[in-house]
Amino acid sequence: MALYNNYPKIKIMDNNLLTEKMFKNIIYTIGLLLVAFLVFGTIVKIHDTYLAFRYSVYPNKSITVNGESKIKATPDVAYLNFTYQANGADKVKLDKDANASLNDFKSFLETQGIDKEDISLSQKSTNPTQYDSSGMTPTNYQLTELMTAELKGAQGMSQKVKTIADEAKKRDLMTGNNSDSPGLGCLGFENFSESLKSAWPDAIKDAQKKASELSAASGLSLGKIVTVSDNSYNQSSYGGGYGVSCSSDQAIDEEATIKPQELTANLSVTFEVK
Numbered sequence: 566m567a568l569y570n571n572y573p574k575i576k577i578m579d580n581n582l583l584t585e586k587m588f589k590n591i592i593y594t595i596g597l598l599l600v601a602f603l604v605f606g607t608i609v610k611i612h613d614t615y616l617a618f619r620y621s622v623y624p625n626k627s628i629t630v631n632g633e634s635k636i637k638a639t640p641d642v643a644y645l646n647f648t649y650q651a652n653g654a655d656k657v658k659l660d661k662d663a664n665a666s667l668n669d670f671k672s673f674l675e676t677q678g679i680d681k682e683d684i685s686l687s688q689k690s691t692n693p694t695q696y697d698s699s700g701m702t703p704t705n706y707q708l709t710e711l712m713t714a715e716l717k718g719a720q721g722m723s724q725k726v727k728t729i730a731d732e733a734k735k736r737d738l739m740t741g742n743n744s745d746s747p748g749l750g751c752l753g754f755e756n757f758s759e760s761l762k763s764a765w766p767d768a769i770k771d772a773q774k775k776a777s778e779l780s781a782a783s784g785l786s787l788g789k790i791v792t793v794s795d796n797s798y799n800q801s802s803y804g805g806g807y808g809v810s811c812s813s814d815q816a817i818d819e820e821a822t823i824k825p826q827e828l829t830a831n832l833s834v835t836f837e838v839k
Contacts, residue, residue, distance in 0.1 A: 632772025751811035764830035788837030
């Protein structure tokens with residue numbers, strides 16, 4: 566009996582405690598697997614999104630056509646050209662007088678709602694027009710300088726253009742970008758794409774009709790739209806170093822009539838075909 570008591574006693578774990586520990590281990594393992602799965606899925610999704618963004622995925626069969634639509638829109642920018650010209654024997658005085666006259670006219674334009682950033686001077690030149698008896702020394706010069714101004718906003722534009730043109734005449738400024746091209750200026754659009762937005766739905770319908778007819782003739786059926794791009798030619802006018810020039814229908818007439826202009830939307834549309 567004493568010999569038996571000398572053996573080390575073995576502690577037997579309670580079955581309930583063992584079961585609870587195993588359950589916790591299983592839950593912990595499942596949790597780790599779920600987290601790993603979610604992380605892997607997120608990485609895959611980000612990778613796929615990156616590829617889709619960088620590389621356009623086209624269907625195996627597609628057709629691309631152009632769709633057009635025309636609308637009438639009222640111009641909201643008037644590009645005005647003025648030319649200062651003076652003659653004299655003193656080049657320095659000519660230059661000084663030109664600066665004073667044009668700066669004064671710029672101040673007037675600002676009172677008519679034209680920002681100073683939208684008024685520019687360019688193409689200043691001083692050329693001899695007469696010489697002395699030797700034919701070598703100039704005795705008279707002609708100074709010419711161009712001013713371009715952008716009047717923005719359709720409301721009240723006609724009256725403002727008239728007021729500005731009348732004031733220019735009082736100051737002996739020629740309207741136009743030179744004496745050979747008289748005229749008040751050109752009408753245009755501050756945001757050409759924005760002006761065309763209302764024509765886009767009909768342009769897409771026109772493209773869809775063309776694509777449907779072409780695919781049917783090929784024995785195919787038309788699917789969904791894959792891509793759309795705007796190929797519209799910017800029909801607006803812009804000022805530049807030589808002033809602004811435009812077609813006759815964009816030119817401002819003597820009455821400064823602001824008439825709606827016809828604009829054409831041209832969209833390139835790619836469709837899936839099956």
